[in-house]
Amino acid sequence: MTRWHLTAALAGGATLAALLAPTLNGLVSTGGGDTNNGGGGLIQPLVEPPLPPPLTQQAGKIQLTAGLDQGAVLAGQPTERLLVVTLKAPDADGGNDRPVNVSLVIDRSGSMQQRGKMEYAKRAARELIESLDASDTFSMVLFSDDAELLAPARPMLDAAWLLRQVDAIEERGSTNLYAGMTMGIEQVRRSVSSETVNRVVLLTDGRANLGVVDPDSLGNIAASAASAGVTLSAMGLGVDYNEDLLASLADHGGGSYRYVSDPTTLTTAFRDELQQMSAVVASGVAVDVDLGDAELVSVLGGYATSGDTDRTRIWLGDLYGGETRKIVLKVRVKPGAAGGDLDIAKVTLSDRDGSYAPAQVVAKVTDRPEEVERSLNKGLASLGYMAVASDLADQAASAYAAGKKDESLSLLRASTGIAAQNAARFDDDSLRKQAATLEEQRVQYDAAAPESEEGQHAVKQNKATGRAWSR
Template sequence: MPNTLPRILIQPLKPAVIAGITQKLPVLIRVQAPAAAPTESKARKPYHLALVIDRSGSMSGAPLIEAIRCTRHIIEQLEPTDMASLVIFDDRVQTLVAAQPVGDRQALHLALSRVHGGGSTNLYGGWKAGADGLLPAAGQAALTRVILLSDGNANVGEITDATAMATLCAHAAERGVTTSTYGLGSHFNEDLMVEMAKRGGGNHYYGDSASDLFEPFSAEFDFISALCARQVRLSLAAAPQVRIRLLNDYPQRSDTPFPVVHLPDIAFGAEAWALAELELPLALAFDGAGPLLQVAVTASTPEGEPATFADATLTLPAVSMAVWETVPEDALVVTRQSELAAGKLLEQARAAAEYGDWNTVERLLSEARRRFAEQPWVIEVLESMAELAGLMDTARFRKEALYSSRKMSSRISAAEEGSYQGPDTESASASFLRRKTSQGKAQFGKPEDEKE
């Protein structure tokens, strides 16, 4: 039955530990939002968005036309009371519309009609102008976010270093302004764009071509519209002498007594998840495991109120090896393990592709297909990667490998997610929950009202 309250679920690989030996126990932690938004009509706080578009020379023509069309789509979804700004950049940065209520949208549409291609790429300057315009009123919004689109590298401006820019995105997120990034084509710096979004508390997408942009833009706004909990923080406390190792690549705080993990925002009907490995000492396993792990979550609603999650505790019995071997593994834990492991193999394949070592790429992908033969979505992703490897296009392979790896390790999933049945079945899911087999390609078509 669908859940009606926020909750935390803890699922071990097996519901027991082996008595008398040291061991490592995989544990899946699921942080779930309620199944649907409240039915009663309730005025939401406004969204504050900065739409930041790269208009450098390489964006001229179809890429810029499609970027403007996607931006128009977002503008049309906003309420008159929402706030929006429009920033464009090449080597210069221009704020065409300062942050203001959307109203009848005419000011934004008029400004978009005057955007044309330009010169180099001052990516930091564009992002900063968008973020600075949102910071003064960040606390008044349900969500305050920079939506940044670029097809190039940060090659001019005050800051071009990727680490410095990602750090500034993290600082802005701490002050209430998050960042989502959209990369276009094969020339943008995917490491920079992914890290900006990761540290900036937003989402990261890319389109292989201009026509592939609409799908992620639509998914982003659908997600924002269904937002249930933001600033989600996961706290993990283990029994004495039990060590915790987080397997996902989520940002963590290291200045606290217990691990605090920054999870993605969560939409209604969805969950964020983390896979941890508990290292159990001999004495604990011998005497009986008892309470092993306590999990707490803090978060806020879009209205800025605390989102309440009851703490969850994992307690397991200790059984003999013979009994333990008869206990079946949890299928969802196995699936999440497979996704993380496949993502790691894609990272290795990406590193090999950078050196032009396509033999190693082929070997890694073949190994992954053997290991994860029982995971249909993972297999389809790997088949897509194998097709790209056959083209020996390093830039495209690097991007798809990075974005697919990140999706496998940090995706928001449906709270009641079923087994993968193929793209046709996924098309019935909310756009932000769909399991795509190629992150840079549109797979589900455009809504009827958006088709030409």
């Protein structure tokens, strides 16, 4: 049964209950009077059951759920609610991995000499190359002052030649991330196919300082590539790169963002990226939220979004086998009359294969506070408040990085309080763990100077952790 059928059925049930209410009220005893059951009345007062949980419906390959943290609102006043959308991907078919069409784009600037970063990057690139086979397409781009095409896109037929090219890489110059990224995108686009996973994997240890450096412009390039079927993943190595830029590139590009603090773990990071590429079950995934009796306050989690307060598109890109994602939106529900329903939102999922039937989100309007409390959906509320706490923690990390330590600590205390209070309210272990981790972050920020290596590491690590909490 689709969600709109259920909504119609509930509306019909509400109408029938309204028609019967006067008769039922006349039969309920209010005390005294002769009865045949010892003064208890002909029937006892009805106890209303809890509101039904949001339905999970199939949207192509993805299971989609959408609902409010509380399904009822008080009459006559606006109220803020959390609209929570979850997406559950099916397990990947391990025996039927899709071929990959991948371009590896590596920063070769002078800073890659430090701590042996380039040698570890070369080692990781070698393993990735050796993991591919003749059904895969591979290209490799280096960038410093400009971009160099080390290996043009072609089927993986001569791994030995590629390995020799990798061995000869040397560091030099500055960081023209734009040149490397655009060349990598172009290589993948030459062989793009709906039958393959088409991905650019970008690795850098520094800040873009040549060519196009504006984050919005670079994000738009990644988004344009994604709309053409080419996703982009970004890896930041060490503590000197711009984590907000790389996260934005991955968000707009529909791929993954990874913080690699230790160059010795690059091989593992590349291996994980390849495993994810092999497990893609849905590409070009986006969620459109059309609001009715509500207004958008914010979308949490740093997703790439477009639209306005009435219609918002949230871009997710690739989903992997067995993955569960969530989107949390703060919305302001408009006032309604008691006894009625409010049409909060229509949530529609689309991917490369098309668009699917929307999920309808409805709120019941009541004048009874206890009914509002009874409408709590603990599962969705836990997910929602984890994202709320994470949003404050992300603000704390940005404030700390900007040298505003007192503001950062204040935001973290507020974030920890939200997680801890709702952990107790919902008896939720995930929120308890989040609260404990947030307290550890506060200790980190209190102990280290923002400009220190320890402080910069804490910012990048904590922002990456927050992304996982919000999504």
